[in-house]
Amino acid sequence: AQSVTQPDIHITVSEGASLELRCNYSYGATPYLFWYVQSPGQGLQLLLKYFSGDTLVQGIKGFEAEFKRSQSSFNLRKPSVHWSDAAEYFCAVGPEYNNNDMRFGAGTRLTVKP
């Protein structure tokens, strides 16, 4: 079965600095990959998704992610972090030929310093 690893439990960056959140997946076929953000007290909101095609995916709020099959990674990036980006971020993977079987990573909590 597929799985997702987010190696960093907690990351702190300064406002205006660049951000990269790591995500590694384990799956034998072509995965569907997602990044979600969860603000305190709220549900999950989709930032971006990768199904096929261009391996650099643009999302909302200035985020992007790059799918690297050779590294089994789908890292999330943002060139300049804003204080409002402080939240928990989840990477998720779903298989191509199963209509339901999404697995989430444990999450990375982002703190933004002034």
Add this chain to the structure above:
Amino acid sequence: EAQVTQNPRYLITVTGKKLTVTCSQNMNHEYMSWYRQDPGLGLRQIYYSMNVEVTDKGDVPEGYKVSRKEKRNFPLILESPSPNQTSLYFCASSPRGVGLYSNQPQHFGDGTRLSIL
């Protein structure tokens, strides 16, 4: 406004007292699911439903029941809650599942925090 609504948002109760968490979506989605979120474990799926009267177990179904009598509603039932079910619960929906046949992501509710004493 398109949304997934969960009730209650917060509940403290005692072991063994049956409870139901309701979930309703207004987007005519076929697929609905329940997750629990625990620190360090991310979201784990409890049950899902591909359509009315079609439900199936996720990764952690023990101690939970669900029903899907109407398309818009997908309640989560804890017949005899225990302290290990203390968690943050999310309901989600999407048009047609989460795999090949859908390029639409899941929409999540705002969560229900359950504390079982």
